[in-house]
Amino acid sequence: MSEIAQESSVGLVTPELMSFTTPLTLSCGRELSQYDLMIETYGTLNPSRSNAVLICHALSGDHHAAGYHSPDDRKPGWWDTSIGPGKAIDTNRFFVVCLNNLGGCAGSTGPTSINPNTGKVWGPDFPVVTVDDWVESQARLADHLGIEQWAAVVGGSLGGMQVLEWSIRYPERLRNAVVIASAPKLSAQNIAFNEVARQAIMSDPDFCNGRYLEADTLPAAGLGLARMVGHITYLSDDAMKEKFGREMRDTHFNFDFGIEFQVESYLRYQGESFSKRFDANTYLLMTRALDYYDPASRFDNNLVKALSHTTARFFVVSFTTDWRFSPERSEEIVNALHMARKEVSYLKIDAPQGHDAFLMDIPRYTEALGAWMSHIANECEPGSAEQ
Amino acid sequence: MRRDFKVISQWITPDSHILDLACGDGELLQQLQRNKNIKGYGLEINEANILKCIKRRVNVIEQDIDEGLHNFADKSFDTVVMTSALQALRNPDKVLDEMLRVGKECIVTFPNFGHWRCRLYLSLRGRMPVSEFMPYSWYDTPNIHFCTFKDFEALCHNKKLDIVNRLVTDQQHHRNTLGQIIPNLFGEVAIYHLRPKLR
Numbered sequence: 309m310s311e312i313a314q315e316s317s318v319g320l321v322t323p324e325l326m327s328f329t330t331p332l333t334l335s336c337g338r339e340l341s342q343y344d345l346m347i348e349t350y351g352t353l354n355p356s357r358s359n360a361v362l363i364c365h366a367l368s369g370d371h372h373a374a375g376y377h378s379p380d381d382r383k384p385g386w387w388d389t390s391i392g393p394g395k396a397i398d399t400n401r402f403f404v405v406c407l408n409n410l411g412g413c414a415g416s417t418g419p420t421s422i423n424p425n426t427g428k429v430w431g432p433d434f435p436v437v438t439v440d441d442w443v444e445s446q447a448r449l450a451d452h453l454g455i456e457q458w459a460a461v462v463g464g465s466l467g468g469m470q471v472l473e474w475s476i477r478y479p480e481r482l483r484n485a486v487v488i489a490s491a492p493k494l495s496a497q498n499i500a501f502n503e504v505a506r507q508a509i510m511s512d513p514d515f516c517n518g519r520y521l522e523a524d525t526l527p528a529a530g531l532g533l534a535r536m537v538g539h540i541t542y543l544s545d546d547a548m549k550e551k552f553g554r555e556m557r558d559t560h561f562n563f564d565f566g567i568e569f570q571v572e573s574y575l576r577y578q579g580e581s582f583s584k585r586f587d588a589n590t591y592l593l594m595t596r597a598l599d600y601y602d603p604a605s606r607f608d609n610n611l612v613k614a615l616s617h618t619t620a621r622f623f624v625v626s627f628t629t630d631w632r633f634s635p636e637r638s639e640e641i642v643n644a645l646h647m648a649r650k651e652v653s654y655l656k657i658d659a660p661q662g663h664d665a666f667l668m669d670i671p672r673y674t675e676a677l678g679a680w681m682s683h684i685a686n687e688c689e690p691g692s693a694e695q
Numbered sequence: 696m697r698r699d700f701k702v703i704s705q706w707i708t709p710d711s712h713i714l715d716l717a718c719g720d721g722e723l724l725q726q727l728q729r730n731k732n733i734k735g736y737g738l739e740i741n742e743a744n745i746l747k748c749i750k751r752r753v754n755v756i757e758q759d760i761d762e763g764l765h766n767f768a769d770k771s772f773d774t775v776v777m778t779s780a781l782q783a784l785r786n787p788d789k790v791l792d793e794m795l796r797v798g799k800e801c802i803v804t805f806p807n808f809g810h811w812r813c814r815l816y817l818s819l820r821g822r823m824p825v826s827e828f829m830p831y832s833w834y835d836t837p838n839i840h841f842c843t844f845k846d847f848e849a850l851c852h853n854k855k856l857d858i859v860n861r862l863v864t865d866q867q868h869h870r871n872t873l874g875q876i877i878p879n880l881f882g883e884v885a886i887y888h889l890r891p892k893l894r
Contacts, residue, residue, distance in 0.1 A: 642756060643766045646736055649712065653749060654756045672742060679749045 316392050317384060318350040318375035318399050325415060328448055335438040335600075342424065345449055346371045346415030347407040350391060351399035353455070359688040360455040361397060362446060362482075363387065363406040364463030364470035367538070367594050368586060370414035373406040374399070389669040396678035401685040402459065410445050411437040411593040419589035420521065432518025432589055439466075439601040443473045447481065457481050459684050461620075464488035464666040465633060466594070469601045472641070475618040476603050484684050485620040486677070489630055489666040491637035492611050492644070493602035498632065501541055502595035505534035509588045518589050531588045532579030539578050544629035544662035611644035621651040623680050625673060627665040628658045653680070699886055700726055702862050703776060703802050706888050707731050711773035714738070714798060716760045716790070717780035721748035728753070735772065760793075761785045767797040774800050779884075781805040782838040788850060800859065800890045807863075809843025809879045828883065844879045851889060860888035 323346050332340045348371045353360060363373050365386070374391035376384055390396040391404055408416040411434060419434040450458065461482045463471045468490025475485045494502075509515060512530025516523045543551075552571040567573045607613040622645055626638035635656050645652040657673045659665040665673070696704070700723050707713065709731045715724050718737025721744070727733040736754045739745050748755035758766075760777075761784055775798030781787050782805050794801040806828065807813075816824035823833040831838065842850075844863070851858060863875065863882030878885070 639766065646756070647768060647771070649734065651734075651754055652736070652756070653754050654758075655745060656757045672746075676746055676749055679746060683752050 316394055317388065318392050320379070321348055321350065321372075321375040321377065321385075323348050323371055323377075323415060326449060326452060328445075328452070330448070332441070332445060332448070334435050334441045336435050338435040340410070340417065340435070343410060343417035343445070344415070344421075345407050345410070345417075345445060346412075347405060347449065348372055348374075348385075349406075350374055350404040351402050353403040353453075354688065356688075356690065357455055358457070359402050359459050359685070360450075360453070361402045361404045362450070362458050362461045362474075363391070363397075363404060364442075364446070364461065364467035365406065365409065366463070366465035366467045367598065368582070368591075369467070370412060371406050371408040371416075372414070374404070387667060389667065390674060390677060396674050397462065397681055398678075398685060401688070402681075405449070405453065405455075407446065407449060409437075409442045411590060411597075413587035413590040418587070419518075419593065420587050429521045430589075431521060434589065434593070436596055437593060438597050439469050439473050440477070442470055442597070443477055446470070446474070447478060450481065457483060459688050460484035460486055460681070462486040462488075463490070465490055465663065466598050468633075469598070472603060473601075475620045475622070476614055479617055479619045482620050483687070484623070485618075486623045486625075486680070487638070487641060488625045489627055489633045489638070489663055490641070491633050492604060492640050494598055495637075499599045501537060501632075502599055504537050505595055506592055508533035508537065509591060512588075515588065518592075520588065526583070527588045528580070528583040531583040531586065531591060532576075534588075534591060535582040535586075536575045536579045539575060541632045542663040544631065544660060546629060546660045547662050547664075550660065611640065612647045615644050615650060616648045618645075618648070618650055622653070623677070624652060624654045625666070625677070626654075626656050627661070627663070627673075628656060629660050630663045630665060632663040696726055697722070698864060699778065699804055699884065702864075702886050703778070703804075704730055706802060706860060707733060707774055707776075709733075712771070714767070714772040714775045716775065716777040716794070717783075718744075718748065718753070718755065719778070720744050721751045721753035721755060723776065723778065724748075724753045725751045760790055763789070764793040764797050769796055770799055772798040774798055774802060776802045778804045779806070782841050784840060787840050787842075788854075791850070791854065795856070795889070795891055800888065802886065802888050804884060804886045805842070805847070806838075806884055807844050807879065807882050808841040809845060810883050811880050814880075844882060844885050847885070847887070851887075855892045857890045857892050858887060859890055860886075862886045 326345045329342045369386050372385040373387045374385040393400045408414040411418045413420050419430045421430055423430045461471045461474045468487040471485050471487050474482055509527055509530040512527035514525045515527040520526055555570040557567055603614045604611040624638050624642050626635035642652055642654040655676055659670050661668055711733050713733045713735035715737040718739050721737055724737050736756050738756050738758045738760055740759050745755050775794040781803055784790050813824040863878040864884050
């Protein structure tokens with residue numbers, strides 16, 4: 309943790325475990341009798357409890373969105389570029405809440421937790437959770453924290469889907485919705501990538517039908533491969549060209565199948581390090597939640613109808629080189645919103661980084677998000693003319 | 696308030712649904728929100744302007760109007776407005792069609808290339824007019840489709856459009872007597888309020 313980083317950082321943060329004992333019925337029909345959610349909060353909740361912002365994480369994210377857990381941490385939380393004092397989501401003004409979603413593997417109840425009915429690790433028996441289930445559990449978290457209405461719910465990618473669901477399911481519980489690099493449902497191509505990732509995991513002999521923890525092993529190769537495929541889709545062709553080109557490790561070909569190109573080395577490293585920190589069953593669950601989400605399906609496949617009861621003011625952002633969640637997909641959301649006559653602003657940010665751009669500090673993106681959030685912060689202040 | 700915005704504001708129905716094409720920094724929409732309680736959106740592609748719209752808390756959608764308004768439904772707006780952008784469009788006639796497809800009526804403003812100063816400049820110097828108002832050279836100007844008031848009215852006639860209102864001003868958006876009498880020679884900026892002719 310460098311000193312420079314500290315100035316605009318929330319600094320050292322400590323996660324908190326919240327336990328819930330009211331049973332939660334899930335979309336699949338099964339019930340979780342009790343569950344825990346690991347959360348982190350930054351900033352202070354104001355007396356009128358009007359300045360709370362919920363951050364929803366994407367596929368491999370967790371509750372650690374900003375700051376550091378220890379002074380030795382090399383990297384801050386996953387969205388430290390935008391969350392902190394004086395940053396776009398200003399922790400001097402907002403009370404920011406981020407959680408590890410149900411089914412996750414960073415402390416919230418999920419496949420690596422103990423199933424209270426059996427006393428054994430859940431593993432593959434953990435119910436398949438959906439975006440809807442997550443929003444339900446987040447609503448209970450809000451109740452628990454005494455937050456009746458979020459000033460804003462914010463998320464990118466799969467996180468953006470949770471934001472959409474919040475606006476549809478609980479229109480009265482959020483004033484603003486920030487949907488970044490997301491889509492109203494996955495395309496066939498997108499589901500296909502998820503299926504390749506799942507097959508990579510499930511075909512690893514060490515997967516043991518999902519009971520690898522009981523067998524004291526890990527499907528590291530399969531999970532690593534899944535991450536490699538995912539990673540390729542998060543980068544743009546240009547970003548890869550810029551980063552690696554055809555750069556080689558050696559000066560000559562070795563005429564074998566070891567690592568010849570730098571891009572191979574990078575992907576293998578990404579795969580390996582991911583498989584050490586992430587749970588394979590959680591990866592299966594998260595990709596499934598992505599596949600299933602389609603709010604329009606509950607409204608005659610009409611997204612305009614799905615969004616017609618929303619009351620939040622929307623801010624939608626896409627990135628030009630993002631082909632996993634392309635600008636066209638964000639524009640489907642924007643079009644449905646303006647057709648439903650909802651308040652919406654939309655930015656298409658010219659950025660070379662592909663889908664990953666949503667986590668980066670791209671000046672135009674950060675500045676616009678900051679300007680938009682700043683109005684919300686003003687509205688949270690008592691006696692504000694904007695309210 | 697800018698004089699042209701004041702005129703436009705007078706022609707806008709209170710509480711109506713407005714689309715502002717090439718909305719710039721969002722000033723007009725903000726004025727209309729405050730004074731006419733309108734709702735709606737601005738379309739813009741200039742990054743600096745989009746940021747200004749956000750800072751004004753005006754709904755702005757990043758979209759190039761030269762690509763059409765295919766994502767907007769027929770008659771989904773009461774009025775579609777476009778100020779000082781007609782001459783910079785690739786297909787101004789098609790955009791005009793689109794405006795009257797998605798809106799029940801439209802308001803357009805544009806500079807008059809038939810103004811006496813332009814005519815004098817061209818006839819005496821034999822060069823494309825360059826002025827404080829039109830500061831670009833022919834090769835780098837964003838204004839690729841200049842027209843005169845007469846030209847525009849001919850287009851309206853061809854498209855069977857009703858000119859509900861027409862107002863001619865100078866570049867500071869003041870009205871002058873000569874501009875009212877011989878607009879095509881003395882008017883610098885025109886504001887047209889158009890509707891499709893009732894059949």
